[in-house]
Amino acid sequence: MHLSEVEAVARARRGDPSAYAALVEDNQQAAFRAAYLILRDAAAAEDVAQEAFVRAYRNLAAFREYDAFRPWLLRIVTNLALNEHRARRRRAGLGERLAGLLRPVAGPPADASLVAGEQASTLASAIDRLPANDRVILHLRYFLELDEEEMARVINRSRGTVKSRLHRAGRRLRELIEREFPDLRD
Amino acid sequence: MNDRRLEELIFAAAAATRYPPTPDLAGSVLRRLQAPLAATPRLRPTPRLRPRPGLLAALALAVLALVTALALSPTGDALARLFGVRGSTIGPLPTPAAGVTPTPLPPPDRLGPGARRVPLAEAESLAGFEALLPAGLRPEAVFVLQYERFRVLVLQFDGFDLWEAQLEQQASFGKLAPAGTEVRETQVRGRDAYWLSGEPHIVSYMDGPRSIQSSVRVVERNTLVWRTQAAFYRMETDLSLQDARRIAETLP
Numbered sequence: 001m002h003l004s005e006v007e008a009v010a011r012a013r014r015g016d017p018s019a020y021a022a023l024v025e026d027n028q029q030a031a032f033r034a035a036y037l038i039l040r041d042a043a044a045a046e047d048v049a050q051e052a053f054v055r056a057y058r059n060l061a062a063f064r065e066y067d068a069f070r071p072w073l074l075r076i077v078t079n080l081a082l083n084e085h086r087a088r089r090r091r092a093g094l095g096e097r098l099a100g101l102l103r104p105v106a107g108p109p110a111d112a113s114l115v116a117g118e119q120a121s122t123l124a125s126a127i128d129r130l131p132a133n134d135r136v137i138l139h140l141r142y143f144l145e146l147d148e149e150e151m152a153r154v155i156n157r158s159r160g161t162v163k164s165r166l167h168r169a170g171r172r173l174r175e176l177i178e179r180e181f182p183d184l185r186d
Numbered sequence: 187m188n189d190r191r192l193e194e195l196i197f198a199a200a201a202a203t204r205y206p207p208t209p210d211l212a213g214s215v216l217r218r219l220q221a222p223l224a225a226t227p228r229l230r231p232t233p234r235l236r237p238r239p240g241l242l243a244a245l246a247l248a249v250l251a252l253v254t255a256l257a258l259s260p261t262g263d264a265l266a267r268l269f270g271v272r273g274s275t276i277g278p279l280p281t282p283a284a285g286v287t288p289t290p291l292p293p294p295d296r297l298g299p300g301a302r303r304v305p306l307a308e309a310e311s312l313a314g315f316e317a318l319l320p321a322g323l324r325p326e327a328v329f330v331l332q333y334e335r336f337r338v339l340v341l342q343f344d345g346f347d348l349w350e351a352q353l354e355q356q357a358s359f360g361k362l363a364p365a366g367t368e369v370r371e372t373q374v375r376g377r378d379a380y381w382l383s384g385e386p387h388i389v390s391y392m393d394g395p396r397s398i399q400s401s402v403r404v405v406e407r408n409t410l411v412w413r414t415q416a417a418f419y420r421m422e423t424d425l426s427l428q429d430a431r432r433i434a435e436t437l438p
Contacts, residue, residue, distance in 0.1 A: 017216050024212040032208045042206035043428060051368075053215040088426065120202035123195045142193075143200040173196075174187055184195065185187050 005069050013060045024053050027070050030144060031077045037139040038081040038132070039088075048084055052077040071146070071153035078140075078154060082132055122184060126176050134169035141166060218371065274411045274418070275392070276361045276369055276380060294386055294406035296347065296422075297340060301329040313337040315352050318417055321436035333391040333401050346423035346430065347407075359411075359420065362388040372410075372427065374434045379412035381427050389420075410434060 005026070011019030031052055035045035056063075056073050063072055127138055140146045140154055151162045177184045309328045310317050317328070317339055325341035325348075332338075341348045351359075363369055366385030373379055387409070391401035410421040410430045416438045423430050 017219065020219070021212040021216055024215050025210075028211045029208040032211070033205050036205055037203075041428075044426075045206075046209045046211070047427070049209075050211050050214055050218070051370075053211060054218050057215075057219055084426075119195060120199040123199040124203065127196070127199065138196060142196045143203060145200075170189065170192055174192055177187060177192075 009060065009063065009069055012057065013063075020057055023069060027073055028053075030070055031073055034074050034077045034139070034144060035081040037143055038078070038085050038136065040128075044084060044088075045081070048080045049077060052080055055080075068150065068153065071150045074140070074144075074146075074154045075156060078136055082136070085132060119184060122181055123177075126173060126181050126184070129176060130169065130172055133165070134172055137162070137165045137169045138173070274359045274361065274380070274413075274420070276363060276382070276411075278363055278365070295403040297329055298331065298401060298403040301331050301340065303327055303329050309339055313339050315350075315417075317341060318350060318437055320348070320433045323433075331401075336391070338391075345425055346421050346433070349420040349422070351418045358392045359418075360390050360392045361409075361411075370427070372431065374410070374412040374431060375414065377412055377414060379410060379431075379434070381430075382409040382411070383427075414438060 005023070008019045008023045008026075012023060028049065031049040032045055035048040035052075036042060039045050039048065052073060055076055056069075063069070127135055130138070137151070137155070140151045146154065148159045148162050152159045155162065155165075157165075304312065306317060306325065306328045309330050312330050314337065317325075319325070319341070320343070323343055325343055327342040329340040329342070330337055331340065336351070339350045341350065361382065363382060364385050364387065367382055367387045368384045370381040370383070371378070372381050382405075386404045386406045389401070389403055389405050389409075405422055407422045407424055408427070408430070410419075410423070410427070412419055412434060414437070419434065419437065421430055421434060425433075
């Protein structure tokens with residue numbers, strides 16, 4: 001079945017599960033990757049993406065029919081993933097202690113998913129060290145390649161706010177590079 | 187470093203990023219949507235129930251009456267068939283009518299009244315079955331609870347409480363989930379399990395259709411419910427689902 005997004009949303013709102021399945025299929029990669037960029041854990045990203053689709057369905061009535069579905073979905077994904085990320089940080093000490101008892105083998109390093117050039121890998125590591133809001137804005141723009149309008153819908157702010165947050169994140173990244181990754185400067 | 191150079195580097199990092207394969211989510215999402223709690227899109231958010239300090243006994247009785255009423259009603263039977271593993275029924279806490287202020291839940295209670303702390307060996311003797319322990323972990327404290335003729339073990343570890351029971355055919359734990367409680371299907375050792383998270387939910391021990399008053403309590407922590415051939419388990423925890431399952435998988 002191939003439906004336009006507007007038609008799929010309209011049919012899903014009327015309770016057509018196949019229409020919503022089509023929306024899931026069209027957007028699952030973006031949702032999963034957005035969650036993965038924040039969590040760096042495939043299983044957790046899958047859980048978050050699934051949860052986001054369920055919540056999006058439950059709230060379809062609140063969705064404005066002619067808006068783009070993907071930015072709205074990514075807003076839910078991003079919020080859920082950030083919540084999960086914060087919860088993981090809170091639980092980190094206890095969770096790691098228990099995990100260590102049960103599974104002493106260490107997991108892969110945080111940047112294991114990056115295999116291209118050394119600079120790219122180093123820069124990705126630098127981005128991962130930025131505050132969460134800075135990381136998200138950079139991921140949305142450069143990794144998921146959203147334009148400013150879409151980003152504004154994801155973070156539920158104006159385009160002006162998107163610009164200022166991008167600028168701030170870039171400045172912080174540049175400062176981090178100057179301070180800790182001098183090899184990237186040239 | 188100028189803006190252009192920085193952008194080039196970020197785009198290069200983005201292009202070099204390898205992602206795990208995207209899972210096929212349509213099937214799992216639709217299965218969850220077909221569950222009763224999510225049968226139709228909501229037109230507006232359901233009013234949330236929040237625990238408040240200062241429990242009045244009357245409110246606890248109201249909760250108890252609600253638990254019992256749901257358990258006795260045909261709706262409760264239907265929910266019992268659709269949610270939960272054998273020995274555990276999960277249903278939604280009815281939402282108040284428009285304009286009606288929801289009754290506050292009692293404050294969370296980790297064990298409920300009547301819990302008795304005893305050494306592990308004594309607990310096993312009282313319960314009549316051997317406590318089953320997660321691999322590599324020893325409980326910091328052990329409690330026994332008695333509901334009528336039935337005993338339940340609660341093993342407290344750093345970060346989670348593990349409730350163990352060997353339930354008879356007619357016995358079960360009933361759970362009432364407010365709108366803010368997420369009920370997620372999952373699995374432990376290939377068996378159906380449920381993960382309750384979000385807002386607090388209500389648990390009571392049901393002896394057949396009857397809710398045992400002393401067992402009614404509000405659980406604030408996330409809860410993983412599953413059963414094996416060996417026992418019925420409930421883990422109440424602050425851990426993530428992933429960590430909770432990792433521990434649960436080590437139980438027989």
